[in-house]
Amino acid sequence: MSFHRISLTINGELERADVSANMTLLDLLRETLVYTGTKNGCSAGECGACTVMMDGEPVNSCLVLAVECDGAEILTVEGLAKDSKLDPIQEAIMEAGGVQCGFCTPGILIASRALLDRNPNPSTSEIRAALVGNLCRCTGYLRIIEAVQEAARL
Amino acid sequence: MVLSEKEARPVGESKPRLDAREKVTGAAVFGDDIQFGNALLHARILRSPHPHARIISINTEKAAAMPGVKAVVTGEDFPGYIGLYLLDRHIFARERARYVGDPIAGVAATSEVTAEEALDLIEVEYEVLEPVVDAEYGASPESPLLHPRLQEYQVASFILPQANSNISNYFKIRKGDTEHAWDKCAAIVERKYRIPHIQHVPIEPHVAVAKVDESGEITLWGSSQSPFAQRNLIAQALGISQSDMRVIAPYVGGGFGSKAGVSMESLAVAIAMKVKGRPVKLLLTREEEFFTAFVRQGLIAYFKMGCDENGKLLAMQNKFYWDAGAYTEYGVNITRASGYSSTGPYEVPNVTTDSYCVYTNHPVGGPMRGFGMPEMHAGLEQCIDELAAEIGMDQVEFRRRNCLRDGSILVTGSKMHPTGLLQCLEKTAEAIGWGHKDEPSAANKRRGKGLALMWKAPAMPPNAGSSAWVELAEDGRVTVGVGGQDLGQGVFTVAAQMAAAALGVPYEWVHVATPLDTRYSPYEWQTVASRLTWSLGNAVVNAAKDARKQILDMVAESWDEEIDHLDILNGMVVSYKSEREMPLKDIVIYGLPKPDDQGWIGGPVIGRGKFMPDYVTGLDPETGQGERAVVHYTTGAQAVELEVDLDTGQIAILRGASAFDVGKAINPEMVLAQIEGGFVQGMSSALFEKLDLKDGYVQNPSFVDYRIATSSDVPDGIQAMIVEVPQDDGPWGARGVGEHSMVPTAPAIANAIYDAVGIRLDGPPFTAEKVYLKMLEAGVVK
Amino acid sequence: MNAYPKLPEFDYIKPDSYQEASQFLASHAGEARPFIGGTDLFVQMRDRTCKPKYLVDIKGLEGMDLITFDQARGLTIGAGVNMNRVIADADIRDRYRLLADAAESVASYQLRSRASIVGNICNASPAGDTIGACLLLDGVLNVFGESGERQEPLKTFFLGPGKTRLQPGDIVTAIHFPLPPNNMKGSYIKLGRNQLSDLAIVGVTALGYPESSVESGYWFKLALASVAPIPLVVDRVGEIMGHDPISEASLQQAAGAAMDTCTPIDDVRGSARYRKIMVRNLSYKALKDVWGQLSED
DSSP states (O other), X not given: OOEEEEEEEETTEEEEEEEXXXXXXXXXXXXISOXXXXXXSOSSSSSOTXXXXXXXXXXXXXXXXXXXXXXXXXEOGGGTSBTTBOOHHXXXXXXXXXXXXXXXXXXXXXXXXXXXXXXXXXXXXXXXXXXXXXXXXXXXXXXXXXXXXXXXXX | OOOOSSOOTTTTSOOOOXXXXXXXTTOOOBGGGOOOGGGOEEEEEEEOSSSSEEEEEEEOXXXXXXXXXXXXXXXXXXXXEEOSSBOOEESSOOSEEOSTTOEEEEEEESSHHHHHHHHHTOEEEEEEOOOOOOHHHHHSTTSOOSOTTGGGSOBOTTOOOOTTSSEEEEEEEEESXXXXXXXXXXXXXXXXXXXXXXXXXXXXXXXXXXEEOTTOOEEXXXXXXXXXXXXXXXXXXXXXXXXXXXXXXXXXSOOTTTTSSOSSHHHHHHHHTTSTTSOEEEEOOHHHHHHSSOBBOEEEEEEEEEEOTTOOEEEEEEEEEEEEESOOTTTHHHHHHHHHTTTOSBOOSEEEEEEEEEEOSSSOBOOOTTTTHHHHHHHHHHHHHHHHHHTTOOHHHHHHHHBOOTTOBOTTSOBOOOOOHHHHHHHHHHHHTTTOOOOOSSTTEEEEEEEEEEEEOOOSOTTOOEEEEEEEOTTSOEEEEESOOOSSSOHHHHHHHHHHHHHTOXXXXXXXXXXXXXXXXXXXXXXXXXXXXXXHHHHHHHHHHHHHHHHHHHHHHHHTOOGGGEEEETTEEEETTTOOEEEGGGTTTTOEEOTTSSSEEOOSOEEEEEEOOOOOOOOOTTTOOOSXXXXXXXXXXXXXXXXXXXXXXXXXXXXXXXXXXXXXXXXXXXXXXXXXXXXXXXXXXXXXXXXXXXXXXESOOSTTTSOOOOTTTSOSEEEEEEEOOOOTTSGGGOOOOTTGGGSSHHHHHHHHHHHHHSOOOSSSXXXXXXXXXXXXXXXXOO | OOOOSSOOOOEEEOOSSHHHHHHHHHHTTTTEEEESSXXXXXXXXXXXXXXXXXXXXXXXXXXXXXXXXXXXXXXEEETTOBHHHHHHOHHHHHHOHHHHHHHHTSSOHHHHTTOBHHHHHHHTOTTOXXXXXXXXXXXXXXXXXXXXXXXXXXGGTXXXXXXXXXXXXXXXXXXXXXXXXTTOEEEEEEEOSSSSXXXXXXXXXXXXEXXXXXXXXXXXXXXXXXXXXXXXXXXXXXXXXXXXXXXXXXXXXHHHHHHXXXXXXXXXXXXXXXXXXXXXXXXXXXXHHHHHHHHHO
């Protein structure tokens, strides 16, 4: 198996790591660099709990190899707040009651942030489509959709 | 204790969640997030590839010799039985494998990959046996016995296994005279329903880390609804003392019952016993999550019910064959709970119910949200609709005439307590616009409305208890200790609200001691059964009142005043008489000086409280009749409006309406959130979910082919409504609602499908294909 | 089905040129696989249904990430272009809307950040959502192989589920679409279990355009997903819809032909019987939708 030295930026910080070829970005985040905010729900790109932003676009980090991230800019849930000031989407989801167990929440926040970045005023159907890759079993989604609409206003 | 007279705030207010900020910043620590450093070993489990087989031999030599492998264990190493209500299971399978996925051996190694490779080196010889894959067949005398020693197993007194059979629990109701009641019925409906197995699908898979130190003390970290029950059951199975084991339970990423009792946690502990001093982690893959921890039992249900010409229910006859899987140590109680609730929330004078818990070579059935109620109501509430139609009565009117009220005689002969079921029915019917049909949105759609009622009692032993402590600090702020877990439903938040109200401090001053840790947290039976707001709530209130009494006793003596003139408001002790006041922080640690200044009174304040119901009686094993079978029932109603696509059979849920009688909403927004979330989980189970079992093999153990509701599937709105008819022994009158909102959704949807296109299916999921082919058969489409 | 926690071991190769990549793949035939997004490949590897010793990352190669549209020649989408870019591209939305719509139905936004049209094609699943559009738009693959560059028209590219004409050493660099006929209209209807996302239980791609050389004045094409071993083009549809002035009868006849041509199987997602009927119902719908769009012009 091949090993590779990579450099990447995570939440604005430069990181360096030695990774095996078969390590995923999710493994790198959670196990090597200990950014445990991003979660592992299925390792198959279906549940969205592992969603992070890679070079500005949301991806399932369980299906990205760490070695592919050499030179990449990664944003995880831990990077949403700036100096303890929460991102509007974080405030909004708390306010709307869209957090219960919290396990899907990091992925949902990143996917929502990405949506608002590319579409600052999304319709309800656009929000539903943007979040269809994030499974939630607790909330029933309605308060999450409401939160995204509220964050768009903020 | 009801404190309805006292100023309730912040009880009744929608306070923000205690744990929200941690969760939105990614700081909240879940089981797989805990860091153990390089000492951590990884476990993988070798599982039976056969649904039913004798284990002839296991050779672990080669696996044990692999570099990096620290332990290999099998059932040989752990002879003890484990179980909650019935000890029918070993930690690792012994002698026989009884389902695909049954743990045969476990490996701990320095990496997951090494452990996985070691599994390939374990040689197991099986003698494959014919599997039992149907519950009715399993219950019949023709079936081979899956547990030949059933009658020797230790069992709780209220569970009744049938010797020399696969029936591990048989619950009966014999009320009135059903046999002769049919003649008096103007209409009778007889139906059979098949409810498939489904799974909880928590987004966080099961995870457990166990470490056994040199002294033999075990520590178990895990995603757990039940730290105390896990300690109890695992300790008993290993033959050790409960106090020699410690369970630490961080945040849970969804439970729904899957993380109650013991499923995979015992495997981690067992393996850890062979690698003293090093923590061993077992994390299930999503595929394993689907069928190797707990699943929801399947059900074959026969209903027969009849009413008179005025729509009054006269008789019900029910037969339930619960496909409970390979081990029924927990699932046996579903048989009982469904039995003592088998009329649904209606008054029926004559009832015959036979509820069977049947062993099959299927995955292990365990507690899932609703504990038998969703499965039972799925068919029962459709029969109610059909019976109403038989006598030409509106479905809401029929329910209005029959639904339970205060004082109704229940299926067990007990009396119903005050309930807002009728209010729930009326509010729900109104909210969905019952009786009014809107035009479909297109020519190829048909619209329909459907409604269903439900009830459920907490299913638990009669002496399930809660305890709590309340401690104050030098800054006057409060820590509450509980043993009940927040799964997302908000228990920590409402515990803080109740403590704040009962003590007299602002909500913001209260903090709950987390993570749960059996070393420091007070005992709680389990976080299941929708029992915590009521039971843990009472314990918290008692603890807060105990602390309050200690404080006021101290102040009364120090100020030489009557205790009745004193109060604690907003963190301040005040005297209504002298108008003296003093902040708590000046009192709660260092005590107060004696009135004459010669010495001190009091000291550090710690309040303690407990709650355990003392009034649950048994039920007659022949008739299922008894004085008081359960602590209480939560009731409710749900309605949906949907459209059926005539081209494809697809169902689109347009909107939902739902009302539950929670007695008192401690945090109204969180109650509404439970009602919405349960509706969606119920809707998901109605439209999509099924563990596709074929000859004992799950065909779809992944998200690709086990579909759940996504953001695109939920209706535009779910109108959730709260009804409050107080529970006499609930804190401020509260009772639980965590499970209930998932119960009536499937039959409400089924009834709405019937309203739209006139067809019924033999059970969920109501997939587009099933709906379409049935419409074709019925001539609704060509 | 036995999915493991982690990916198996392999060597990651990142070649600097097509030449280097092709040579490596050819000399390690059977052990090496090229990949772009990996969204299908990594799942198969975790299941161990596929265990390549070498993964060759080709998405950084020259031109892979380009979308070029030329008024004279048509559209070229580099193999490394992700589906979200295809969906958002102005030229594609203007002249090849059907392709954008089909791509938008795939999985989720996150998956589409990594999945590519060419990747979808090379995976050769009969359920591929974008393959029908690519076929009907006369897509042609640019392939760089051991013996140089060549074109592979899509209509002969698929040999069976997961099987294509690609040989060891081949790298698909782009997909090219000629200019579509003026006023072409299209429709992609996907039947999944959820409202959005999911795989296609049945997928129907239809397009039509004014064509004076046929009696009806319009030429229609139809392709089906998930109802045959390969993505299926139903040639009969063109003949039926071209023959007489378009009417309810011709729509129904064409839909019936689609139903008769397809050969679905029973699987965990649906029965053959249901799929056949859905082919009929959804082909009718898709053709009618296209006809409706054409009539508006």
